[in-house]
Amino acid sequence: RQYQHPLQQVWPDDFVQRYREAGYWRGETMTAFLREHAAQHAGHTAIVGYTQGVLQRWNYAEFWRRVETAAAGFLALGLAPGDRVVVQLGNVPEFYSVVFGLFRAGLVPVYALPAHRITEIAHFASKAEASAYVALQQYEGFDYRTLARELKAARPTLEHIVIVAGDAGEFTSFDAFEPHPALLPVQDADPQSVAFLQISGGSTGLSKLIPRTHDDYIYSFRASNEICGITPASVYMVALPAAHNFPMSSPGAFGALYAGATVVLSPSPSPEAAFPLIAQEKVDSLGLVPPLALLWAQAAANTGHDLSSLRVLQVGGAKLTPEAARRVIGGLKCQLQQVFGMAEGLVNYTRLDDPEETIIETQGRPISPADEVLVVDDHGHPLDSGKTGYLLTRGPYTIRAYHNDDGANTRSFTEDGFYRTGDVVTRTPDGYLVVQGRATDHINRAGEKVSAEEIEDQLLAHPQVFDATVVSIPDEYLGERSCAFIIPKAGETPRSPDIKRWMRERGVAAFKVPDQIVFVDSFDTTAVGKTSRKELRTRLRAQLLDQD
Ligand code: J2J
Incomplete structure (x- = not known):
């Protein structure tokens, strides 16, 4: 098989050439754009959010300084470029100084959610062959040092445990990291190498690890910015867990940071936590899952907070029915955008200027003209538009293989590299997808x-x-x-x-x-x-x- 080096891109050469020539892959890295923003608009606000109840506000210069300190600190521990680091942080500004610090050091974050516990974290650590674990001291009432101790016992080869904010106990304190410019790599990572491992929704068995490269991921959020109207003046809120692919990249915090815009972290997706921040920071876009969107629509009707800055509410992650879409539009007086995406790659959006019927009835169309979408029957034969079948896809930001998982790779990808999404969809004649259900049992x-x-x-x-x-x-x-x-x-x-x-x-x-x-x-x-x-x-x- 072609997946010998799981941390290198695995697209066949002819596809690499095609995606580069078309300008989708530009050889950019996750660190280059931040460095540039820090130089070009140092004073513009990059990140706003709470750490242990204290509001922090970092401009681009400050953010970049923290990224470089984080990078040097991780390298000073003895971690080497390419090493994997399981990161389990909540919606705190440090989420971004840690992960961009890892990118800057050439280290590879593996994103865990705050809700994960030892079973999941130990699984990610093994699958990724991780050398380190980074967690908050506590978040939503849970002390992650307890989990860290269990992890240390279960995975003795995991050498480093770094605790962010609060008392690190017997572990290394992230807050005590010091700048060591001499330790930082002179060169950025190879744009075609794997930048991080995202986790799959886990349709069969345990979650799989999704290797995303600098080139492919940057393309997905750069193109999303254009579709979602993100500019340097935008204020994007992360209300869902920051580690989720949706608020990370569709266009997400990464898209916002790429544009030089402002990211505001809500400590929870509840209207009580988010509404005051929207009013205070003049948030103009964010993404929610359908149940939260419905809750917000209801809460917006009788809130004292000024939500008039909201321009676009994105809803995705699960099916938004047409009735629910109408209720969301009625309750929140802003543009609705449906988003049908997956951490493995393909993301579909309704466009901001689509007719209302399309926005209510469909889950959007792919980001890229190079996204290949097939709807097939039980035997894998392609179906015409209007027919319902299994969605297969391949393209410039959809993975060709999971990390270190031959069994899953055989099941989840066709011979010619299409990802079997497991979703059952209908495609309209103009290329929009309507999600009807799914083939996998999750x-x-x-x-x-x-x-x-x-x-x-x-x-x-x-x-x-x-x-x-x-x-x-x-x-x-x-x-x-x-x-x-x-x-x-x-x-x-x-x-x-x-x-x-x-x-x-x-x-x-x-x-x-x-x-x-x-x-x-x-x-x-x-x-x-x-x-x-x-x-x-x-x-x-x-x-x-x-x-x-
Ligand atoms: C129906 N099902 C949907 C939708 C996802 C943007 C948005 C969402 C995700 C995500 C993401 C759906 N209607 N609008 O990564 O970048 C279901 C499908 C899909 C699976 C992927 C992004 N939007 N789904 O939800 O990796 O079943 O990504 O295959 O968590 O969620 O889940 P996940």
Whole structure:
């Protein structure tokens, strides 16, 4: 196979040439544009956000100074260019000084979410063969030094643990990093090398790692800026978790920083946290998942905060139904933009000047003329527009392989390099996509994707569980929620709160704990052995919905 060097780009040579010649890949790096902004408009505000309750405001010069200090600090620990570093930070300005510091040092961040716990973090550390872990001392009431200790015990080869803000305890303190200009690399990274590893929604089993290169990722947010109207005067809010691909790159904080605009971090996506910041900083664009957009539309109707600076509200991560789209438009008096994207690459947007019907009824069209989109049937044969099928894609910012995962690569990519998105879509004659559902069994819980298989595996480890099948069911607020059907072992009568608590205590992200548990004697009376898990999930889901 061609994926010998997992940290190098894996597009075949003819595609590399094509994407360069077309000007999509320009040989830019994640650090060059920041350095330039620091020189050209040093005093312009780059980042505003809270660290442990204290509001910080960094201009581009200050931000760049912090990036260089971070870079030198990581290198002074003995980390070497190319080393992977698991980063678990919340919506704090340091999220950006850490990750850009890692880019500046030629180190490769692996983005974890604040909700992840030891099970997920240990998995990322192994898959990435990480040398270091960076976390906040505490965030949303959780002390990450506890997790760091468990990680150290589970992964003795992980050498460095760096704690940001607060008492680092026995670990290295990020706040104590000092500038060492002599340690910094003279040259920026190779634009075609992997800049970071993003995590997949995990449609089957554990999350996979997504290698994104400087060239491909920069193209995706540079082009997004144009589509979303981001200029140096823009003020973009990160309301979803900063590590998510959506608020990072569509156009996200990275797009905003590339444009030389201002990024405002909301400590939480709730209207109570975000509305005062929108009013104070005159935020003009941001992205939300559908349940939050609906909540915001409701809250906006009777808020005392001035939201008139809002120009564009982007909604994505899960399907926004036409009815919900109308409610969002009615509640928030700004332009709605639907975004259908994925951390693996392809992002679709409705355009700001599209007719309202397109904005309400579709999930947009691809960023790039070079995005190849196929809608295929069960046998992989391409279908005409108007027909519903599986979405396959390939293009200048869609990966060709996961990092260090041959099994997933065989399943998830076609022979000719198309990524199997797992989404079921219809394409309109003018190239817009309407998401109809998906082929893979995951629960899209308010934009957080949880693999049914991963939860089932967790549940099977419980001493009272004989078998478990997890399905998604519609939820008024979350869009979908998870329901676990459990067959207890003979003679056992487990209780659902105990199982949920047991799962949390095992150290998995809270959003993976089943929302609902139904105990059953058996899954079916007929031919269980011959039924696939997938069919079983479909059947159990239907039975449950019938009862309602
Ligand atoms: C239906 N399903 C959607 C939408 C994503 C921008 C926006 C979102 C993501 C993201 C992202 C959807 N309607 N509007 O990375 O840059 C579901 C699909 C898709 C999966 C990807 C971005 N928008 N989805 O959500 O990697 O099933 O990325 O394949 O988290 O979310 O999830 P994720």
